[in-house]
Amino acid sequence: MNVLVVDDEPLLRFHMQKMLNELWEEVDHIVTANSGAEALKLMQKIDIHTIFMDIKMPGMSGLDAAKEIRRLGYKGNLVFVTAYDEHAIEAFEQEAVDYLLKPVGESRLNSCIERLMKQDKTLIKYELDADQINRWLPSDQSSAQYLSWINVSIGDRILVINVDDVFCFISEDKYTTVVTKEGDYLIKKSIKQLISELHPDRFWRIHRAVIVQVAKISQVMKDEQGRYSLSLKEMHKVLPVSRNNTYLFKQM
Secondary structure: OEEEEEOOOHHHHHHHHHHHHHHOOOOOEEEEEOOHHHHHHHHOOOOOOEEEEEOOOOOOOHHHHHHHHHHOOOOOEEEEEEOOOOOHHHHHHOOOOEEEEOOOOHHHHHHHHHHHHHHOHHHHHHHHHHHHHHHHOOHHHHHHHOOOEEEEEEOOEEEEEEHHHEEEEEEEOOEEEEEEOOOEEEEOOOHHHHHHHOOOOOEEEEEOOEEEEHHHEEEEEEOOOOOEEEEEOOOOOEEEEOHHHHHHOOOO
């Protein structure tokens, strides 16, 4: 899932990019543009889920850029960011999901992200329904589509690891660490790719960078701020649970 931040002020672009990285775990890449014209060029190269668009920019304004983006067929989310509130009506005429006033704080941005996640509710429901249908299939058919083994290169050797032996997967830069009782191993598969290949009843993505095997969870903890974390059996690892994934444990 890609997000585009459009602002002619470098510090504000960086600040928004940093906050989105910290608050929106589902996002894979955050790209930036310093003008409406640059945003239009990027839109033709990258599939963008959500655009955070500054309104007051030299040359093409954010509103003009949004009109052109919509004219070209963009159906994704538009969020306008500005120091002024007089353009709110024009912004929502472009089917804006939200309208943020600068300086944007974490609390306000978080409520915007929650609103954006609700925009995806129909798609998420469809995906869950499709998953449920797969689970109704005979076990020999439904399990065949999921990953059973992980191949790990160690020098000139290839180690084959049964996924039953994996405690968790942790993303680190361009690599993912496969954590087992016997040791940790690096692979080049991303967390996003792995979660689509692992059985959803057995492996849960608890954070943007972490997948755990449910059977390996020892306990789930909740601190005074309402943040969740969990520990794994036979290991001294404590892993964070992102706010958007705490629902996984509320039924336990």
